[in-house]
Amino acid sequence: MVNGIMDTGDFDDGSFWLFVDPPPGIYRLTIFGLSSIVFGYVFIILKLLTKWRYTTKISPTMESGRKINVLTKTLMRALHRVSINRTASRSLASAATKAALLASNESIARKRILVDLALETAMLIQILEDGSPLVLVAVFTFIIVANATGCALIIFFPLKKAALIENIVDLMFDLLVTVGYPMLSVWYCLSTFSFDRAKLAINLKVFPQGWLETSAGSIADPTQTVVIYKILGALRISSVLNFFTRIGINITLGLKFHRAMDLIDNPRKQQTGVYPKRNLVAAASLVIFAVLIAVYAEECVRTSAIACRPHPECAMHAQRWTLLENSSLSQCPCLALIDNEIAPKTYAEWTNPKNLTNKVAVLAATGDLQIIQLINRNLPELPNEVRGCTGMRYMRVEGHPAVSLVDLPNDMFDDMSVLTTLHLGFNVDLTRLPSLSGLTNLKLLVVAASLSLVELPAFDNLSKLERLVITVVPLLNTLPDLSPIKNLKSFVAMDRGAWCCNGFLGKCDLLNPLCGIHPVWGTPAAICLPANRTASIATRDIAAKFAHSICGEVLRPANAQPFPAEDTMASCNGILYRQCTFPGVPEAICYNARVMGIACTPSKFPIEMRRRQIAQGVGDPCNPEYESWLGCK
Incomplete structure (x- = not known):
């Protein structure tokens, strides 16, 4: 219904807003309540249309009305006398008083x-x-x-x-x-x-599935x-x-x-x-x-507003009467913590991201946080205070190749039953994810650019998962059992996907490029898995359904988006879409690939994207001084 109102039904396979489903008891109560209301309004409309063709034939006379009025007053006086009679029982007195009040x-x-x-x-x-x-x-x-x-x-x-x-x-x-x-x-x-919308349409035509640019939520x-x-x-x-x-x-x-x-x-x-x-x-x-x-x-x-004034990172807070304490920084009833740096311009900015560990701890102290979105920030760990935010609905942490999440406690998400979105990207040192068993309302799971991750936790309680995105996780050789998932709308896996050819889904084909030495990351070649590590029938069925989006080509150097280096960022000088030179390719572009620093990249996709944007007059206005090579006039 929300997609219909906001016209977002084609965004992210219809899973753009990702509201928490109400508990079954509330859902049944709502159906009953709304049905009762509809029935009542239908009754009123029918009554209005028919104007009650049949009316009461016998109307009370004024005299009988007076008698009824006198009788009512007499009854009220009698009830009142009973209520103040000390010899009467307390229960009878209480009932009489209530009856008198109701009358x-x-x-x-x-x-x-x-x-x-x-x-x-x-x-x-x-x-x-x-x-x-x-x-x-x-x-x-x-x-x-x-x-x-x-x-x-x-x-x-x-x-x-x-x-x-x-x-x-x-x-x-x-x-x-x-x-x-x-x-x-x-x-x-x-x-x-x-x-x-035109920008998203171009991105969907140009970029491969699974790239960040194809997500409406990222635009x-x-x-x-x-x-x-x-x-x-x-x-x-x-x-x-x-x-x-x-x-x-x-x-x-x-x-x-x-x-x-x-x-x-x-x-x-x-x-x-x-x-x-x-x-x-x-x-x-x-x-x-x-x-x-x-x-x-x-x-x-x-x-x-005063309590949250010291925290510009708090994008939204509850409007709550707060007894302000002098010099206190932990009273802000913050609902949404958003701090993004999507295009660092200099190498110094890129290599020295702001440390937000203490800020997250302070804003999570009240337990009100429902949304966390941090991009290119220094966050080596999620503070313990985040555990108390049991109303968390959205969590996106895009780390930095040099400073990112290193470890997450196994029970970090145990009490976050209403979390619908978990997006973990560029946490290159993270070797494992915590248990997902508490995320019973999770609808979107994104694991991206996790170069050290070797295994995903069990999906036993992820029955409501709608979108699963796994990109640039080269050490991942198997998938969890996908049979608990009942309504998966989209499953995208980009780069490597050794489980497509190492026997996990059936046949082992080590000649498949997905199982060879990775041409970009240098990951060793895969080996055939033993029979006891193969996928369940339900997992194979889901993999077959989404075969077009999970077992694609391996990432090649020509289309890679390498981490920004000092020289590749210096050649761009913080200017997006500027032409630059990159060894081995005829043309390259200054671009903030995967919201990293603005650096020279050999990928053909952002070049084609920007050319189409300029031709159609979409996106940011072009600058002829730097973008004439893309068609800007």
Whole structure:
């Protein structure tokens, strides 16, 4: 549904947003709740269309109405006497008191107002905790404040046809909450989502499968994508609190529609409202509530912004009222930590990346982190504080050939059951990955440029995995059993893939280039595996299904993207797409291959990509001084 709204269905095989699937219990509750709401609205529509052809033939007379009213008052007085009778049992007194309150019109009014405001307040807290943009927070806060103030005005200044006016006012604010605000949120997402679709289309035609340039997630603006992801995710029912607030406000809306129809059909009922009339205490209470809501929202925004001010790497934080401590750096309720350097211009920048180990530890201290994206940063280990971020949904760590992840504790991901994306790239010294058994909601797994990795952990609990990408892992000779995966949409393996020819999938063919000495990395030739190390039937079936994208050509020097060296970076002087010279090839280009430093690369793919971009007027504007050789005029 989100892909349809944002028109991203063709991005990354339909797995661009990767929301966490709700638990089965919440899913069933949601189906039941939405079905009940649909049934209620259908009933209201049918009632509106038919206008109740059959009406009650016997109408109560005014006298009988008076008798019923007298009887009701008598019953209330009797119940009240029982409730204050000390000789009566406590349980009977309590029941009588509750019955008297429920029979009171003022009690009904209080409950109706309180239910509406309670649901709206709960939704506001969720919006603040999700780190929604200031404009959306302000709009929703205004709705609650206006609702409470409007009710106070109706109470203090009673009007003719009070019941009808009360219901219409309540109905209007419920419509704003259930329809208006979600529509505003979607509009905000659509208006702020900017993505160069033509650029992605060119990349998909030029670059081989598995290259970073073919991923929509790597082209999109990460901060913009995170904000939209959180806004759209907040509109989904994913928890018990979400269920009661979303379904509850829809139920109250349906009841008010039904009530409005009854009032329109029966003008006599329009005169008597349920709100107390000229009740100064009730009106003042609602005004005070409105003021408190406004102050609460303002303080949540203000104090959390101050707490996160020392951390520009925090791209998104929860709007939470924080009791600020002097000189404290660990109070920021950060949701998304994004710090990328995708095109270092000098060799000094490339070889001395910023160390973020302490920064990650500080921002993970509150346990709120849900998104981590670090590219070309010095992070030799994931701090222990990250373990406490059990709501982690997205983790991408693109290391550096000189300083990258060296080791990960085997239980690092055990409590991250809602993680949907795990992208580990350029961690060249990492020999093994931790257990993935806790990642029951993982949908995308990318392991790239891991030159020392010899084995992948078991995929036993990865039943929801949709995309699997393994690129430049030359020492990998086997795959885990893929039978637990039920809905794999894409499986891409680039460079080497010795398991395609060493007998793992059946026949051993050591003459296949994939099993020979690697022409770029120098990895030794593969050997035939023993019979007890061959793939399961399910793994073979999946491999056969994706044979076109997993057993391709080995990477050759002509198309390789070597690590930036001092001389190859100096020849580019930090200028993208500049022509340069590389031994053994007729033409080369200055390019930040795999988001490394801008260096001279012999690969033909970025050259063709840029030529097409210039010809079609796509991407960054070209500079004739440096790109005339590519067709720039």
